[in-house]
Amino acid sequence: xxxxxxxxxxxxxxxxxxxxxxxxxxxxxxxxxxxxxxxxxxxxxxxxxxxxxxxxxxxxxxxxxxxxxxxxxxxxxxxxxxxxxxxxxxxxxxxxxxxxxxxxxxxxxxxxxxxxxxxxxxxxxxxxxxxxxxxxxxxxxxxxxxxxxxxxxxxxxxxxxxxxxxxxxxxxxxxxxxxxxxxxxxxxxxxxxxxxxxxxxxxxxxxxxxxxxxxxxxxxxxxxxxxxxxxxxxxxxxxxxxxxxxxxxxxxxxxxxxxxxxxxxxxxxxxxxxxxxxxxxxxxxxxx
Numbered sequence: 001x002x003x004x005x006x007x008x009x010x011x012x013x014x015x016x017x018x019x020x021x022x023x024x025x026x027x028x029x030x031x032x033x034x035x036x037x038x039x040x041x042x043x044x045x046x047x048x049x050x051x052x053x054x055x056x057x058x059x060x061x062x063x064x065x066x067x068x069x070x071x072x073x074x075x076x077x078x079x080x081x082x083x084x085x086x087x088x089x090x091x092x093x094x095x096x097x098x099x100x101x102x103x104x105x106x107x108x109x110x111x112x113x114x115x116x117x118x119x120x121x122x123x124x125x126x127x128x129x130x131x132x133x134x135x136x137x138x139x140x141x142x143x144x145x146x147x148x149x150x151x152x153x154x155x156x157x158x159x160x161x162x163x164x165x166x167x168x169x170x171x172x173x174x175x176x177x178x179x180x181x182x183x184x185x186x187x188x189x190x191x192x193x194x195x196x197x198x199x200x201x202x203x204x205x206x207x208x209x210x211x212x213x214x215x216x217x218x219x220x221x222x223x224x225x226x227x228x229x230x231x232x233x234x235x236x237x238x239x240x241x242x243x244x245x246x247x248x249x250x251x252x253x254x255x256x257x258x259x260x261x262x263x264x265x266x267x268x269x270x271x272x273x274x275x276x277x278x279x280x281x282x283x284x285x286x287x288x
């Protein structure tokens with residue numbers, strides 16, 4: 001397709017019917033297909049893309065909005081991809097401008113790779129934090145965290161949603177209520193019958209991704225990770241806010257190695273809402 005034709009191609013909303021095309025686009029850029037994650041994002045969020053007349057997608061991205069449906073308080077942008085054959089032709093910039101314009105005054109956030117960061121800065125996003133991606137086989141060792149954890153039950157959902165909204169700073173019921181079907185494990189930490197943390201482990205290719213990870217403190221976060229790791233034979237992966245230095249030191253000592261750093265960026269707000277001291281890892285960087 002001639003480069004001159006790209007600006008004329010319409011941007012449209014993507015649906016679950018586009019899951020295979022989205023996974024193909026990921027694979028085209030050297031990313032894992034991540035069909036399980038794409039399925040969640042396409043149903044919980046709003047996806048945008050441009051069709052390639054020759055088949056497949058030219059570009060795609062997903063925005064997951066939080067807060068009241070009629071006036072969202074935060075939008076998380078993720079999975080911004082451009083097909084290799086159309087790279088460096090302004091397609092990603094055009095799609096992101098469409099997203100920013102469409103969301104209007106809604107504050108936005110995203111996790112940016114070093115390659116993507118210049119584009120987002122051009123569009124008005126600012127770096128407000130960093131997250132470290134880690135991956136590896138968990139090796140138990142050292143003192144066992146003295147925090148009680150157990151498998152979550154349906155009766156815990158109300159308390160999980162309450163804690164999540166308090167820590168995340170914005171209601172994301174429509175995403176968290178999908179966790180029981182999306183994750184292989186959800187575990188909670190308790191103290192005197194009160195919920196002080198929760199975490200999930202969900203399948204992503206050959207790994208289990210730990211996220212969200214919300215906990216009262218580092219010891220609680222470590223206890224949740226330990227309990228999740230004990231119930232899987234897959235390598236673990238997670239993305240931890242770099243301000244949680246103690247937890248990062250702890251997970252590295254237990255076999256997880258640094259893979260990459262991503263910049264946490266915001267648009268329209270000086271920082272993310274909520275309590276970062278209890279927000280250790282996102283469900284996925286694509287959804288905040």
